[in-house]
Amino acid sequence: MIFEGLSGFPITPLKKGRVDVTTLQKIRDHIDTAGLDSIGVLGSTGSFAYLSESERTLVMECWSELSTPWIAGISATTTREAIRSAKAAHQYGAQGVIANAFSYVPLSANELTAYFLEVADNSPLPLCVYDNPMTTGQTLSYELLKSLSEHPNVMGAKVFAQLNNEEQHAKLSALNWQAGYAVDKLCCEAMINGASAWYSTLAGTVPELLVPVMTAIKQGDDNQARKLNKMLQPLYEMMGQYSGYRVVHALANLRGWACDLPSPLLLPDIPELMQFVPK
Template sequence: MDINGSVFAAMLTPMNDQGDVAPENVGVLVDHILSRGVHGLYASGSTGESVLQSREERAAVLTALADHAAGKTTLIAHVGAASTREAVALAELAGEKGYDAVSAVPPYYYKHRYEDIVAYYKAIADASGLPLIIYNIPALSGTDLSTDKLLELMEDPRIAGVKYTAQDLFQFGELKKAAPEKKLYFGTDEMFIGAAAAGADGGIGSTYNLIGDIYLAVETAIAAGDVDRARRAQRIANDFIAILLRAGVVPGLKHCLNQLGVPVGSVRAPFSPVSVEAAKELDAWMASVNLS
């Protein structure tokens, strides 16, 4: 089973103004993201505020996404959780709902033995019956899997690849060299140009909710050997990301999409909405690139 496409948005989770999930608004967000040429969605991950939600809330969002878009675009369900039981329940749902793949961060909070992490991934693969992408995000998950351990995990044919949300392009290149048949997606948006040049199979990121076309442009330009064009596109993304990092990535993205009329609502505490100053900076940037 192949995973079609290369550029996927790490989807925000629409909420109301009180921070309750609003599955009824998933469709509008998805249509907006896809209108910029993005190839699919990666739902219920970091950008989706998933660790702040119950299993039922995550299931409602994953169901709304599948009902809206399964079979029309590539859908990847992030099902990672602190407990195998939670992850397996969501993996079963993804299998039933017509997702193309599942993905999971290593089990977090406790420091687990490697063998237990392996068992967690095998349980998810068994439950979903779908290709599984390891979500490597050591800065947030607390688990920094070595190159050898990632390669060992990928020996399981059900593991389709890695979403690599870190900044080590050397490790990224080593993984690609040792496992060229696996999918390696890059998740640090501000460095996508480097990963594309290093042979990435694509990118999955938060800012793709708003400017997914920019990453398509970087990818296409690198494939064509046009480094100047790739650099110009990446520059647009990075001017935005510099502001976003000051504003707060998830609150900042939600602010921008709300301004564009895409109702993604508020964030869930302890996240808080962007400050007045950050909102002004974001609005000025959007106006400067004619996003309105």
């Protein structure tokens, strides 16, 4: 099943506001051999909101050469564009798609439901519904999530993990899908608690830091997983302070994957990041 395990979400490197395909290929080739269970292309970390539809298709074409299973982000301000992206993802070999409620005008509950269900109806690939209130400004209620889980092509959920994930996961995992979580700082405990997937901002740029954590979890060695994860707490704090989006772009530059943030965003200067760049 595509919506399981550690899924790393890489950046889409930009240079002067355009996709840098050469650097993108370097990133692709590196993380394709890093031991991730899947790779999430064109998520928030991958700057989907700053790219045109043609640029997103270009990125999918580049990632089509992966050997690791991959998921395509298809979030769009219109249902029609999200469906086109789902079909393009299928054309280029993705195994699943993921979408959030990305809209300039806030959506009503009926509009949210219609958006996800129409995408699910028309997507040739299984859909993961992403509840991302921090970015979208909209929260998907449990009742809405429950109704979406009944659709046969909605096979996964991605939600922000809570500090105490047990009650949250008990409710979500009882529904007819794979329940996975975002927010790297909290996902180790969520996975130990039985989550299906860890959707990771960090693992798309420095998979070497999180693959060992996931390996320990898979082996049932929770103490080792917690020990390795604790070493990353300073990095998680930096992600909270500057945003994970900015931090992973800074890490990419330190790795030699030169990239810009889309204007007017600026790369932060964080000297402490250097200790987390794999040798």
